[in-house]
Amino acid sequence: MTETAIERAMRHALSLAAHGPAYGVNPQVGCVILAAGDDERFLAEGWHRGAGTPHAEVDALAKLRPEDTRGATAVVTLEPCNHTGRTGPCSEALIAAGIGRVVYAVSDPGATSGGGADRMRAAGIVVESGVLADEVSAAMRVWLTATRLRRPFVSVKWASSLDGRAAAGDGTSRWITGTAARQRVHEQRELADAILVGTGTVLADDPALTARGDAGELMPHQPIPVVIGERPIPVTAKVFEHPQPVLLTASRDLEGILAELFERGIRHVFVEGGPTLTSALVAAGLVDEYLIYLAPVLLGGGRLALGDIGVDTIADARRLIVDSMESLGEDLLIVARPREGSQ
Known part of the structure; x- marks a missing residue:
């Protein structure tokens, strides 16, 4: 089966996530921003560098001008968060940037951090999930298991x-x-x-x-x-x-x-x-x-x-x-x- 442009972007986002620390409260997350209407054209990339630093989505958005993000597609390994911790919610950052579509692999099981997909859909963003979910879940197994089991x-x-x-x-x-x-x-x-x-x-x-x-x-x-x-x-x-x-x-x-x-x-x-x-x-x-x-x-x-x-x-x-x-x-x-x- 031929790999799609979105799958290539997700696989690259997964490789970016691995640059972040494997330990700590926060998961390893990677993000790729693609041009509006063109899944082949990469605009920016980002990853999370640890607690208190910008999340992957915000890290990628910070490298672009506002006119570049309007209608663009964000490809993220984990569902964008929907809560305020040391940093603000990524769902709100994507909405404010005018992102038109968000594609993520795995839903956030966190009781407080989950729900970003529903928030973005309510704001009119097209949201897709499950792309390379098995690969991303395997890479995030430690954090996902801990978050789901609360241990x-x-x-x-x-x-x-x-x-x-x-x-x-x-x-x-x-x-x-x-x-x-x-x-x-x-x-x-x-x-x-x-x-x-x-x-x-x-x-x-x-x-x-x-x-x-x-x-x-x-x-x-x-x-x-x-x-x-x-x-x-x-x-x-x-x-x-x-x-x-x-x-x-x-x-x-x-x-x-x-x-x-x-x-x-x-x-x-x-x-x-x-x-x-x-x-x-x-x-x-x-x-x-x-x-x-x-x-x-x-x-x-x-x-x-x-x-x-x-x-x-x-x-x-x-x-x-x-x-x-x-x-x-x-x-x-x-x-x-x-x-x-x-x-």
Whole structure:
């Protein structure tokens, strides 16, 4: 099937969206403005650069004269917002600019930010939705999931031997995986708003929970460290040296903790909490993504990467969909997500 001009514009808008930060309250959004009556002629483009900065539509409109925007088409990855936060509503900006048509891929599920399409239609703008919706939804999966569920998107990571062990019999686990795999973990940490561990992991391993580069330097964005559990943490723990203030939940109420993190503006959490915390999240159906690092070693013994998750019979197994597999040195990274109805 031949790609239409609008689809090309939407695909370009999606590539623009990726320039924005993957973390934070706001989604990654891209926008392309096409000339009135000519879907082949690009006039301007824009993307959102983070909370407090102009949204993608406003960023694109700012590059044009008023006479250029009259009757033009705006192609946007996400339905233009309809609320005033740190910036004004994009629906109103498009109306004021005289845009004649708006094409977007995915509706905004936000309780306060949604509704822009209806507002623009009421103002006489032709509004179309659903163009490349599957592609855009996949790219925006983290933000869309968090917004719909009113809790952060939960990525769980573990590293294990091929026989599923997270540590040797004496408890040692450094290092099961190689350098390339460990560096990828740091890159994934940087993409998250927060990093979650249990008190047991802090007490046993004393992790720094920072995102670091190849030379050990701190990466520009650091996830907020969150410690889950009720046991006290010594003041000498490395987590208290983190660039971000540590959040001590003093609780094991996972749903309540995630809801509170959402209210704090956290939309994506990266879990490195050891078998106890990970198993509890899996058992509660709170995991959206699995990042499983497998090393070509065998350890045997009982120190499993995952404990009891409430599966007593094969019919109750948590079925997953594997999204990707990647070789990292001698190790393998498997990225998977819960199969619908099996979380």
